[in-house]
Amino acid sequence: MKKIVLIALSLFPLTTFAGVKNNESDRLPELLKTTKVVVDPMPGKLKTLLVNEITNNGPVKAIEVCSSISPAMAKAASEKTGWNIKRVSLKNRNPEAQADKWESKAMKDFEKELAANTDALMEKGEIVKVNKKQYFRYAKGLKTGKECLLCHGKTENITPEVKAKLEEVYPKDLATGYEINQVRGIVSVIRPID
Numbered sequence: 694m695k696k697i698v699l700i701a702l703s704l705f706p707l708t709t710f711a712g713v714k715n716n717e718s719d720r721l722p723e724l725l726k727t728t729k730v731v732v733d734p735m736p737g738k739l740k741t742l743l744v745n746e747i748t749n750n751g752p753v754k755a756i757e758v759c760s761s762i763s764p765a766m767a768k769a770a771s772e773k774t775g776w777n778i779k780r781v782s783l784k785n786r787n788p789e790a791q792a793d794k795w796e797s798k799a800m801k802d803f804e805k806e807l808a809a810n811t812d813a814l815m816e817k818g819e820i821v822k823v824n825k826k827q828y829f830r831y832a833k834g835l836k837t838g839k840e841c842l843l844c845h846g847k848t849e850n851i852t853p854e855v856k857a858k859l860e861e862v863y864p865k866d867l868a869t870g871y872e873i874n875q876v877r878g879i880v881s882v883i884r885p886i887d
């Protein structure tokens with residue numbers, strides 16, 4: 694059995710499973726697999742919606758995709774699974790998207806991974822205990838692409854129309870100054886486990 698677990702864990706070499714006891718580690722491959730089934734499609738769907746909106750209606754209208762559609766996607770996935778799924782960032786645009794200590798460490802680790810390899814997997818999964826209850830925590834890194842810079846790039850490169858809309862929708866915005874291939878944030882999952 695240990696051999697099978699080691700083989701399964703070797704399939705995810707960049708995934709971190711810190712502080713896990715031997716009997717808990719047997720559960721990690723299945724937790725990771727079932728979590729990824731839900732999370733992995735989310736960034737691609739968001740990017741498709743975002744690019745379509747930029748192409749058809751411009752970047753000002755595309756702000757709605759990130760401000761309302763993305764949280765709705767996370768909320769629907771949370772309701773369907775019973776997990777807490779959200780997007781967070783070290784430089785959040787929405788005050789509700791502030792990263793906790795675990796999420797912040799994951800993003801800092803992903804920044805190092807991405808600096809060494811622009812194709813880095815940027816994912817982390819770990820079983821943690823909070824108040825004697827176990828949870829599977831998972832983070833999937835979100836990499837800044839060209840389309841992201843229209844709203845998240847250097848402030849001098851953001852158009853006045855986009856700046857005005859961002860100030861209207863996000864008066865406490867911290868999420869500018871990015872360049873391509875930086876960690877914009879993560880999809881974070883907190884999943885209760887028995």
